[in-house]
Amino acid sequence: MTVEVQQSIGRAASVLTALAESKTGPLRASDIVRATGLGASTVARLLSSLEELGYVSKIADTQSYGIGAAILALASHGLNQNPLHRESRAAAQELAQRIGLSVNVGVRDGSSLIYLCHFEGAKAPKSHTMVGFRQPLHASALGKCLLIDMTEDERHAILGEDPLPRYTANTITTHEQLTAELAQIAILGTSTEDQELALGRFCIAAPIRTAVGDVAAAISISGRLSLIRGVDLDEVREDLIEVADRISVALGLISAVPH
Template sequence: MASTPPNQSVERAAAVLGALGASENGAMRASDIARAIGLGTSTTGRLLNTLESLEYVRRDAETQGYSVGRAVLELASQGLNHNPVHRESRAAAQELAQRVELTANVGVQDGATCIYLCHFEGRLAPKSHTMIGMRQPLHASALGKCLMLDMTQAERTSLLGAELARYTEHTIIDHDALTADLAEAEARGWCIENQELALGRFCIAAPVRNATGRIAAAISISGRLTVLRTRDMTSLAEDLIEVADRVSVGLGMISAVAR
């Protein structure tokens, strides 16, 4: 059966929303959006008018700049609320962040990346933006490592490719080294990310399992390396694992997982 060709109008509308979401300088003028997505100004203008009427984009009457509209935010909220991992982990992650005063995140696998479903900031880890919806590479993040604990090296290589991207001098870029790191993490019960994605950042994560015992998500504690150096890592990890187990039970896991 032949596949249905993509709808060009939908693709173009998605490109507009993608450009707005990726903007590093906030609102964008129509001409800037047209250049970013490679369409003519008149075509882009018509798309923006339609999207504005549906409240998927918002236009500032004074600056004429466009930004993501209310309807997109509402859909994103509905999507999160429909996700069982988000529902079960949200309150637990928020409490964890407040208790340890650091950042608590929950992520799930999406292809070769980890996508954030929850992001809460403690007193010692303030941010000016949210991580919800953002992605991190599996091999260079503690959350991502947790999501690969059930995989064989062959499965990881097939998923990530033979070459692993380097982000800092600490990034693990060899599959054999990654396998060894994950074996240590599995024996320990939690994964470590020590400046592998960004210098000065330290993160620990524990897996969350579903009713079948398979890893469905991961939850992490992260913060600046200078702050975490002063904390009792064993105590933090025990707190993290307890929260991960509580979320796992909420997802239906009722028996221990054999190693």
């Protein structure tokens, strides 16, 4: 692949990223220029090519652009080809329906986690999906589960040095605190997130393991504190561990995993 082709792909990706990360919906070409730092003529050419391919769509009667149907199709194919998504989808959906809260499945992608599945119970409706969203590893219950098999040196390498980013007054910001909490998670089998990422929210997560016992993903139950107070956390924890184990078995895990 030539440098010119690499640059063209990078520019197209930056346009799609700007559209995906927009907090205000569809963007005009001038908005994309500001978001990407690319020249106006370059953005115009890219939008024309991406629209022709179906990766962006022009909103009728406006000069704005949004993500196109081709991107949605690619995302769908990517999820359906992912064994973790296939094996966890039905179990996560059934769990959300049974307990009435949100259930998410996440995997590590570099220094963050990305949601593979998101289902809402009757008590926790949302107007948007979390699939594809990212969260920090050290400040989320899912992320902590994804860190438990790593050495401290490996965690330093992907998370960086102290202080770790703070999101609320409850966020863990040092590797010493994180190491101590991960040791407890390994013993209990679940992690918690008590207003560490967002105030007013609580989350419990359990690891999902591969056939050889490595942590491949994590599944969580989350909701507003007012909802969590109305459930038996011990029962929720047991239910979550059982579902995580069921998914792990579907992935091929058949033997005990030593600490």
